[in-house]
Amino acid sequence: MITICVASGKGGAGKTSIAAALAAMARPTCVFADCDVDAANGAIALGAATTAREPYFAGPGFMINSEICTGCGLCEASCRFAAIRSEGDPPRFMIVSELCERCGACYERCPIKAVVTYEKTAGELFVSTTRLGIAIVHAELVPGEDTSGKLVRKVRERAQAIAGEHATIIVDAPPGIGCPVIASISGCDLIIVVVEASASGIRDAERLAKLIVSMGRRTIAIINKAGLNPDMDARARDMLKAMGIPLAGEMPFHPSLRSAEESGETWMTVDSVARHSVASALRAIQGLIDSIGDGSRVAAIEEEKP
Ligand code: SF4
Ligand code: SF4
The missing domain is CATH 3.30.70.20 (Alpha-Beta Plaits)
Structure with missing residues (x-):
């Protein structure tokens, strides 16, 4: 079993789209763990239908009799x-x-x-099937609840229980560098840092990169929305070089990628020049996964047609 975490530091950087493309590569021996429990959207990206749900109890609540x-x-x-x-x-x-x-x-x-305890529901955990034929584990935390790290662990534990011995688990981490991000990254075999080529994207990815480096995890990066501003592309590359994080590839900003997201498709299905960049970056990641080598393997990348 290999666990790959996709994280970005910044929301909206394209992390879920890249995680979904990886999941499309890795099917059918793949389980998607959407650990963005405050704003899960992996189920939408993968066109999921819920098959099981259960309440999440974070600990006792208190009330007065x-x-x-x-x-x-x-x-x-x-x-x-x-x-x-x-x-x-x-x-x-x-x-x-x-x-x-x-x-x-x-x-x-x-x-x-007269003060008594009760089992307080802090959220819900879901298992769904997707149109790719893979399972996705996702969750919703009740607004205001602060136990997102614990719920992330539950999502990952459930994904591991579903995954077979040779499965690949794709973890979609939440934005930021807080407790739920650490819970998403911990124990993963490979972290993919998605750097949005913008000032805020680079800054947030750098903060995340420092966290990952301090945790000693194997890491690779993808620059997303490249080509809009060459200065930003260069800054992103410089930051990664300074952090010692290898660059797997650069995803261009291309309307076909946005169209794929809006129609519920993964980036693996785009029919444009952007497909070459997507396939190239994912192939580099494939090589790294192969080098980890425990028998797990994502499917061969078909550059011509999904
Ligand atoms: S009501 Fe106040 S004292 Fe009682 S458990 Fe909640 S925070 Fe603590
Ligand atoms: S301490 Fe107990 S008895 Fe007093 S007001 Fe609070 S709940 Fe009621």
């Missing part, structure tokens, strides 16, 4: 996050779940155990 609460207010005084409110006379106390950090202080403080 109003049947036995005496209204003493000790819980409110113990909450450092102003998550306990009262209303009426005599006061009736309640916990605002959106503000609750689940520290448990009120639970400990209540003298009569």
Whole structure:
């Protein structure tokens, strides 16, 4: 089994499109793990239909049992996050779940155990099949929940459980360099950094590259939306060179790639000069995957026709 993570630092850099193209290459022995749990779009990119779903529990939530609460207010005084409110006379106390950090202080403080715990649903995990014939594991975190790293781990664990011994897992990482990104990168055999050839794209990719280098992961890069601004292309190349990250190739900014995305196709199906660049970059990645060599293999890249 080989796990390849596609990350970019910046949102909208083309990470999911490149991950989807890799998945198209790697079928049928591929599982796609969409770890962008705050804004998953891999299922859309791959035309997925959900076959199984399950709730995601991040840990206990807290609530007040109003049947036995005496209204003493000790819980409110113990909450450092102003998550306990009262209303009426005599006061009736309640916990605002959106503000609750689940520290448990009120639970400990209540003298009569009127603060109780419950299993709080923090999101949902889905397994879907795609029109490519591969499985995708994806998830949705409830807005305001802060356990995205834990949910990323669940997505990856489920993808591993579905994947066979010789399967390739394509991990689509969220943007940024925070906890869910680290959870997406950890333990992967290869990280592909997608650098958007723009000032913000290069800056965010550089921050990500520093993180990956500090984690000691095998890394390769793709410059996306190349050709619009030669200065930006050069800056992206210079940044990667300074970081010691090999460049697999440059994807041009081409209308056919955008059209493919909008019609729910992967970049492997484009019928234009852009296809040569896509195939060339993916072939370089193929070579690196082969060099990792545990028997896993993505399918041969067919440059002429998908
Ligand atoms: S668990 Fe902590 S944050 Fe939540 S209401 Fe109780 S004291 Fe406040
Ligand atoms: S500490 Fe307990 S009894 Fe007092 S107001 Fe809070 S929940 Fe009610």
